[in-house]
Amino acid sequence: xxxxxxxxxxxxxxxxxxxxxxxxxxxxxxxxxxxxxxxxxxxxxxxxxxxxxxxxxxxxxxxxxxxxxxxxxxxxxxxxxxxxxxxxxxxxxxxxxxxxxxxxxxxxxxxxxxxxxxxxxxxxxxxxxxxxxxxxxxxxxxxxxxxxxxxxxxxxxxxxxxxxxxxxxxxxxxxxxxxxxxxxxxxxxxxxxxxxxxxxxxxxxxxxxxxxxxxxxxxxxxxxxxxxxxxxxxxxxxxxxxxxxxxxxxxxxxxxxxxxxxxxxxxxxxxxxxxxxxxxxxxxxxxxxxxxxxxxxxxxxxxxxxxxxxxxxxxxxxxxxxxxxxxxxxxxxxxxxxxxxxxxxxxxxxxxxxxxxxxxxxxxxxxxxxxxxxxxxxxxxxxxxxxxxxxxxxxxxxxxxxxxxxxxxxxxxxxxxxxxxxxxxxxxxxxxxxxxxxxxxxxxxxxxxxxxxxxxxxxxxxxxxxxxxxxxxxxxxxxxxxxxxxxxxxxxxxxxxxxxxxxxxxxxxxxxxxxxxxxxxxxxxxxxxxxxxxxxxxxxxxxxxxxxxxxxxxxxxxxxxxxxxxxxxxxxxxxxxxxxxxxxxxxxxxxxxxxxxxxxxxxxxxxxxxxxxxxxxxxxxxxxxxxxxxxxxxxxxxxxxxxxxxxxxxxxxxxxxxxxxxxxxxxxxxxxxxxxxxxxxxxxxxxxxxxxxxxxxxxxxxxxxxxxxxxxxxxxxxxxxxxxxxxxxxxxxxxxxxxxxxxxxxxxxxxxxxxxxxxxxxxxxxxxxxxxxxxxxxxxxxxxxxxxxxxxxxxxxxxxxxxxxxxxxxxxxxxxxxxxxxxxxxxxxxxxxxxxxxxxxxxxxxxxxxxxxxxxxxxx
Numbered sequence: 002x003x004x005x006x007x008x009x010x011x012x013x014x015x016x017x018x019x020x021x022x023x024x025x026x027x028x029x030x031x032x033x034x035x036x037x038x039x040x041x042x043x044x045x046x047x048x049x050x051x052x053x054x055x056x057x058x059x060x061x062x063x064x065x066x067x068x069x070x071x072x073x074x075x076x077x078x079x080x081x082x083x084x085x086x087x088x089x090x091x092x093x094x095x096x097x098x099x100x101x102x103x104x105x106x107x108x109x110x111x112x113x114x115x116x117x118x119x120x121x122x123x124x125x126x127x128x129x130x131x132x133x134x135x136x137x138x139x140x141x142x143x144x145x146x147x148x149x150x151x152x153x154x155x156x157x158x159x160x161x162x163x164x165x166x167x168x169x170x171x172x173x174x175x176x177x178x179x180x181x182x183x184x185x186x187x188x189x190x191x192x193x194x195x196x197x198x199x200x201x202x203x204x205x206x207x208x209x210x211x212x213x214x215x216x217x218x219x220x221x222x223x224x225x226x227x228x229x230x231x232x233x234x235x236x237x238x239x240x241x242x243x244x245x246x247x248x249x250x251x252x253x254x255x256x257x258x259x260x261x262x263x264x265x266x267x268x269x270x271x272x273x274x275x276x277x278x279x280x281x282x283x284x285x286x287x288x289x290x291x292x293x294x295x296x297x298x299x300x301x302x303x304x305x306x307x308x309x310x311x312x313x314x315x316x317x318x319x320x321x322x323x324x325x326x327x328x329x330x331x332x333x334x335x336x337x338x339x340x341x342x343x344x345x346x347x348x349x350x351x352x353x354x355x356x357x358x359x360x361x362x363x364x365x366x367x368x369x370x371x372x373x374x375x376x377x378x379x380x381x382x383x384x385x386x387x388x389x390x391x392x393x394x395x396x397x398x399x400x401x402x403x404x405x406x407x408x409x410x411x412x413x414x415x416x417x418x419x420x421x422x423x424x425x426x427x428x429x430x431x432x433x434x435x436x437x438x439x440x441x442x443x444x445x446x447x448x449x450x451x452x453x454x455x456x457x458x459x460x461x462x463x464x465x466x467x468x469x470x471x472x473x474x475x476x477x478x479x480x481x482x483x484x485x486x487x488x489x490x491x492x493x494x495x496x497x498x499x500x501x502x503x504x505x506x507x508x509x510x511x512x513x514x515x516x517x518x519x520x521x522x523x524x525x526x527x528x529x530x531x532x533x534x535x536x537x538x539x540x541x542x543x544x545x546x547x548x549x550x551x552x553x554x555x556x557x558x559x560x561x562x563x564x565x566x567x568x569x570x571x572x573x574x575x576x577x578x579x580x581x582x583x584x585x586x587x588x589x590x591x592x593x594x595x596x597x598x599x600x601x602x603x604x605x606x607x608x609x610x611x612x613x614x615x616x617x618x619x620x621x622x623x624x625x626x627x628x629x630x631x632x633x634x635x636x637x638x639x640x641x642x643x644x645x646x647x648x649x650x651x652x653x654x655x656x657x658x659x660x661x662x663x664x665x666x667x668x669x670x671x672x673x674x675x676x677x678x679x680x681x682x683x684x685x686x687x688x689x690x691x692x693x694x695x696x697x698x699x700x701x702x703x704x705x706x707x708x709x710x711x712x713x714x715x716x717x718x719x720x721x722x723x724x725x726x727x728x729x730x731x732x733x734x735x736x737x738x739x740x741x742x743x744x745x746x747x748x749x750x751x752x753x754x755x756x757x758x759x760x761x762x763x764x765x766x767x768x769x770x771x772x773x774x775x776x777x778x779x780x781x782x783x784x785x786x787x788x789x790x791x792x793x794x795x796x797x798x799x800x801x802x803x804x805x806x807x808x809x810x811x812x813x814x815x816x817x818x819x820x821x822x823x824x825x826x827x828x829x830x831x832x833x834x835x836x837x838x839x840x841x842x843x844x845x846x847x848x849x850x851x852x853x854x855x856x857x858x859x860x861x
Contacts, residue, residue, distance in 0.1 A: 010043030061107030080115035083459030274783035290379035293332030296397025296463030305656035331461035402657035448758035483512030504528035570641035574757035695844035702740035704771035721757030735764035
C-alpha cells in the first residue's frame with residue numbers, strides 16, 4: 002500500500018482521521034441510511050473533483066445514495082441471486098476497474114433480507130475488503146446499528162481499516178472513531194460533535210458519558226439484538242408457532258423460512274410451503290449445524306416423509322422407520338472456502354478460462370482445509386449424539402434433486418463407520434466433509450453443470466447426515482434390503498407391463514449396489530405390476546444376472562466392505578434369507594464334495610418376498626402417494642429392515658422428481674423390411690421411451706479387438722472416445738456409440754471405462770454383449786448412470802446378439818470405411834478397435850416403441 006492520502010470531503014473529519022489513505026475501507030455504523038448519505042455525498046463530490054474513478058455498488062432496498070452524474074459509474078446487483086453470484090460479480094468488476102478506484106457500497110445490512118444471516122455478510126466483507134486494500138482503493142460501507150451480531154461486527158472491525166460509529170443525539174451528529182489503522186492522535190478516538198465543517202472532540206467526561214450511555218446496551222432485549230439475524234428470525238418463528246397456525250403472519254413466516262432454508266427451485270418451494278408447518282421447520286433448525294439452505298437431497302427426504310405421514314388413506318407411521326438426521330447448512334461451504342483463504346481461487350474458477358483449470362487446483366486445496374471452531378463444535382456434538390452408530394454424510398447441494406436436475410452421482414457421499422476415539426471419529430467426519438466439498442469441483446460435476454447451462458448459478462453444498470439404517474450382525478452392520486424405486490417405469494421389458502405401475506431396483510445390504518453399476522453383480526429389477534417377470538428373457542444363463550456380493554459396514558476394520566453372499570449367509574445366521582433367496586442346491590452339493598459340509602449356497606432372487614408378502618403393494622402405494630403430491634413421477638432411494646418385528650420398516654432416504662422422457666409420440670415402423678435393410682433389431686432391453694432418431698454417425702468399439710488390448714490401452718480407448726465426444730455437434734451429427742459390455746465400468750475387463758463427461762454428446766448408446774469374454778451389458782434403469790442418460794437425452798439399448806429374436810448386422814459394420822485415421826491421426830494405432838462410420842448417403846433411423854417393445858435401426 003502507498004502512503005498517498007485522500008479526503009473524506011469533510012475537512013473537519015479529515016483533521017480527526019489525519020485524512021484517508023489509499024487502501025482504506027471505511028465502515029460507518031449508523032442508525033439510519035440518511036446518516037450514511039451525509040458522509041457519502043461529500044466524499045464522492047471531492048473524489049470526482051479530483052478526477053478519481055468513482056464507482057457506486059447499488060444493491061440495497063433503501064433509496065439510492067447517489068444519483069447518476071458525470072464521473073460516477075453505477076453498477077446494480079441483486080443479492081437474492083445468491084452470495085456466490087453477488088460476491089463473484091463484484092470481485093470481477095473490482096478487478097476490471099483496477100487500481101486506485103473509489104467506491105461506495107450500499108448498506109451491508111440490506112443483504113440480510115436476501116441471505117438471512119450475518120455470517121454471509123461477514124464473509125462478503127472478509128473476501129471483498131482485503132482485495133480492495135490490495136488494489137489501493139478507498140471504499141465506503143455502512144452497517145445499521147443493532148442489526149448484526151457481535152461476532153459479525155468483530156469480524157468487520159478486524160478486517161477494515163477505518164470504523165466509525167455515527168451517533169445522533171437530539172438532532173446533533175457525533176462521530177466516534179473506533180478504529181483508524183496506523184494513525185493516532187491524543188483525541189482521535191474520542192466522540193466528535195459535527196458543527197458545520199468542524200468536528201469538535203468531546204473533551205469532558207460529562208458530555209462523553211451523557212452521549213455514549215444513551216447508546217450503550219441496557220435493555221433486556223440486548224442479548225437478542227446481538228444474535229445473528231438468522232437466530233432472531235427463528236425466535237420469532239417459535240413465538241408464532243406457540244400462538245397457532247391460523248394467522249397470516251404464521252403463513253408468511255412459513256414462506257419466509259422456506260425461502261431461506263429450502264432452496265430456489267420454485268416447484269420444490271411451492272411443495273415445501275404446502276407441506277411443512279412452522280414446527281417442521283423449527284425441528285430442522287434444531288438439527289442444523291451452521292446456517293443457510295439444507296439442499297435438495299435433504300428437502301426431498303423431508304418432504305417425502307411428511308407427505309406420507311400426513312396421507313389420509315393409509316397409516317404410514319406403522320411402516321416408516323423414524324429419522325434423526327442432521328443438516329449442515331450451505332453457508333458452511335462458503336465459510337470453509339473463505340476461512341481457508343480459497344476465495345480468490347474460487348472466484349477465478351467462475352471465469353470461462355478458469356472453469357476447469359482453476360477447479361483442479363481448488364479441488365486439491367479443499368481436501369486440506371480446516372474448519373472454523375464453532376463448526377467443529379457442532380460436528381462434535383452431532384457425533385456425541387450418534388455415539389458409535391454408523392452414519393452417512395451425503396451431498397445435498399442447492400441445485401441437487403430438483404425438477405430437471407438430479408445431479409445423480411455427481412457429488413460424493415461417504416459412510417463413516419464411526420469407530421474409534423472421539424478425536425478419530427471427528428477426523429473421519431471432517432475428512433468426509435472435505436471430500437464432498439471437493440467433489441463439487443470434479444470434472445464430471447462441472448461438465449454436467451455446463452451442459453445444462455447451470456455454470457453461472459449458485460451451487461452451494463449443504464450436507465445431509467443420516468444414521469445408517471440397519472442392524473448389527475456380529476462385526477457387520479447393514480440394512481436387510483436397499484434399493485431405488487421409480488413411480489413410472491420407462492424401462493418396461495414386456496408389452497403386457499404398464500409403465501405407470503413403477504419399478505424397483507433391489508439389493509441385499511447397503512444401497513450402493515442399487516444406485517451404481519457394480520462389476521459382476523446385478524440388482525433385482527422388479528416391475529411392480531409383474532414382480533416375478535425378469536428382463537433377461539431369452540438368455541441361456543439367467544443365473545448370472547443375480548447379486549452375488551453384499552456391501553456392508555465392517556465395524557472391526559472401520560470401513561465399507563464387500564462380502565460374498567456365501568460368506569455372509571454362513572456367518573450372519575439371523576439374516577432372514579428364506580425370504581430373500583432360494584437354496585442353490587448345485588453349489589451346496591459342490592461345497593460338500595470339497596469338504597465344506599454345513600455351508601449353504603443361496604440364489605438371491607427375492608421371489609418369496611415379491612410373491613408371498615405385501616411388499617410390492619406397499620412400495621407401489623408409497624411411490625404413487627409421493628407421485629400424486631409431486632404431481633410428477635418420483636425416484637426414491639430406500640432401505641427396508643425386518644428386525645423390528647413382523648412388519649418391515651421402510652426408511653425413505655431420498656426422494657426427487659424422476660427425470661424421464663416418457664412415452665413420447667407414436668412411432669411408425671416401416672413395412673416389408675428384411676434383415677438386409679437393418680443394422681439391428683431387438684425386443685425390449687432399451688430405455689428412453691418411444692424414439693425416432695436419425696443417426697449420421699456410428700462410433701464402434703470392436704469387442705474382440707478391445708478384449709485383446711493390454712490394460713493401459715483399454716484406458717486409452719476410453720480417452721479416445723472422450724476426445725471424439727468433445728468434437729461431436731449433436732444437432733448436426735447425431736451419433737450412436739456402440740461397444741462391448743458396460744460403458745462406464747471401473748473395470749476395463751467388463752467394458753470401456755469412460756466417465757459420463759466423455760459420452761455426453763452422443764444421441765444413443767448401445768452396450769453389446771460379447772459373452773465369450775464376459776463383456777455383458779447391465780440394464781441399469783434406476784441407477785445414477787441411467788439418470789445421466791435421461792438428463793442428457795441419450796437413448797440407451799442393450800444388445801444381446803446371441804439371444805433369440807435379436808439381429809445385429811455386424812457384417813455391414815465391418816465393411817464400412819473407417820474415418821478415425823483422418824479425424825485423429827495421432828490415434829491411428831487403434832483403427833482396428835475403434836471405427837468411425839459416417840453415413841453420408843442418408844441417415845440411419847433408430848425406432849423404438851415402448852408399448853410393443855419393438856426396437857430396430859434401419860440402414861440408409
